[in-house]
Amino acid sequence: MKIQQQHELFAAVLDLPLGKLGVRTAGGLITELCYLPPHFDAKAPQDAVAELAAEQLGKYCEDADFVFDLPLKRAGTEFQHKVWDAIRSIPRGSVRTYGELAKHIGSAPRAVGQACGANWFPVVIPCHRVTSSSGLGGFANSDDPNGYLLGIKRWLLAHEGSSEYAWQQTTLL
Template identity: 60%
Template sequence: MPPPFEAVLEAPFGKLGVRAAGGALRELVYLPESTPAVDSDDDLIRTLARQLDAYYSNPNATFDVPFAPAGTDFQRRVWNAIRAIPCGSVITYGTIAKQIGSVPRAVGQACGDNGFPILIPCHRVVSASGIGGFSHHTDGYLLNIKHWLLRHEGVMLI
């Protein structure tokens, strides 16, 4: 069982659970609106909260909080490709797969395993035939979050 969250932050689309240790973010997790908020006095988490609030106000806001992505070499290649997608743009799983010499399904799995959503904007990766899935889901509140993020960034796929 994963450790509890150091904070649960309010977001326009629900909540965002935060795990941090050693001066770096360790994981961000989308949570349903019904999850109780949890405040934190940690400077890193307060900085993250300010930067997220700036993003919610302006999708072109940037993030500079330290985070420590774990993952395989393949996952890191996918995540680096995702980080290069500009705000307001989308790219398909297949396009990333071609860029890194892989297949779309593997790229989708790596997207779903992304432990730093918004910071590594996997919501900008879509299917060739529509919005695709999100965080290993194809419906429910997680897909609603993907819709919200894309609308917020001015992408009109939906």
């Protein structure tokens, strides 16, 4: 699919301090938020829901304590919702490992990791607060150790003042 066609899939492409974020909407709901590679051009919000998302994400980028109140389309399995609810309970400035989260909800780390990877609403459901026991892990793991996803996760954790992040930053840079 050509970049222009991909661009048309989004009701907005936001150029935020954390990086590019695509906003998909339908029926007055946000259906997905997507981290995008830097080559995507910004796209102004095309509807009121995308405008609301842009406004609230901008406020979060200014203040890590901002609380989102966005109309999110229900997506995912009951297990994924259990994991996502546990992720939402992680305080700003803190991180948990997949293993810690799995123990908390009575599951396995791999299943927690898969649920994190299936998160339709990153930032709003702060999966960046979940790491592997040996580093940032999660969506930051890619073939490019200095890729845009790793940069996004580093920005989010630093923005939120994660003290646990400090040791990881020095071991991964």
